[in-house]
Amino acid sequence: KQEVTQIPAALSVPEGENLVLNCSFTDSAIYNLQWFRQDPGKGLTSLLLIQSSQREQTSGRLNASLDKSSGRSTLYIAASQPGDSATYLCAVTGNNTDKLIFGTGTRLQVFP
Amino acid sequence: DADVTQTPRNRITKTGKRIMLECSQTKGHDRMYWYRQDPGLGLQLIYYSFDVKDINKGEISDGYSVSRQAQAKFSLSLESAIPNQTALYFCATSDTGTGGTDTQYFGPGTRLTVL
Numbered sequence: 584k585q586e587v588t589q590i591p592a593a594l595s596v597p598e599g600e601n602l603v604l605n606c607s608f609t610d611s612a613i614y615n616l617q618w619f620r621q622d623p624g625k626g627l628t629s630l631l632l633i634q635s636s637q638r639e640q641t642s643g644r645l646n647a648s649l650d651k652s653s654g655r656s657t658l659y660i661a662a663s664q665p666g667d668s669a670t671y672l673c674a675v676t677g678n679n680t681d682k683l684i685f686g687t688g689t690r691l692q693v694f695p
Numbered sequence: 696d697a698d699v700t701q702t703p704r705n706r707i708t709k710t711g712k713r714i715m716l717e718c719s720q721t722k723g724h725d726r727m728y729w730y731r732q733d734p735g736l737g738l739q740l741i742y743y744s745f746d747v748k749d750i751n752k753g754e755i756s757d758g759y760s761v762s763r764q765a766q767a768k769f770s771l772s773l774e775s776a777i778p779n780q781t782a783l784y785f786c787a788t789s790d791t792g793t794g795g796t797d798t799q800y801f802g803p804g805t806r807l808t809v810l
Binding site for chain 2: 587617619624625626627628629632672674682683685686687688
């Protein structure tokens with residue numbers, strides 16, 4: 584059974600710092616991995632999707648990497664801003680399945 | 696206007712009551728999903744539907760039922776609500792399978808409290 588773990592569970596940093604969020608999964612037979620952002624009282628917004636054949640994806644200040652063989656992904660946020668404060672979730676899709684398996688999330692606070 | 700809407704946004708009910716949560720989408724997607732989120736547990740899949748005639752159980756379907764009334768509408772019912780069904784419920788849609796390049800698009804969530 585696929586299990587997805589995110590470390591740390593919570594992170595508080597000053598504005599301007601570069602930071603890394605970690606995601607690990609137990610079954611490397613994945614089709615893709617996604618990073619989502621969740622704001623309080625709102626749904627999830629997809630940030631980046633990495634296919635299993637890809638190593639990384641970039642969008643603005645965000646860069647997500649994938650090491651499928653070791654079951655790890657990282658989300659790198661450059662020059663963090665208070666508006667980046669949210670919960671970040673990673674999720675994997677297994678081969679031959681249409682189901683997303685979510686991690687428990689990292690709650691990020693960026694203070695001025 | 697939001698592409699995926701959920702009603703109600705908040706609901707407080709009592710044990711034993713029947714509750715229906717509704718989801719509508721304007722994205723024209725075939726696939727729709729219901730998840731619940733509990734603190735510290737992430738999102739868990741309850742039911743999903745690949746088209747109007749296709750309904751599938753997810754990880755935690757016990758105590759829930761669904762109805763796909765149309766391509767754009769997917770409802771989740773709790774036949775007899777119990778307190779451990781207190782959670783945040785999300786609906787999501789996708790165009791093709793998430794095994795491809797399409798992500799899932801989420802509604803704003805319904806916060807359900809069962810007393």
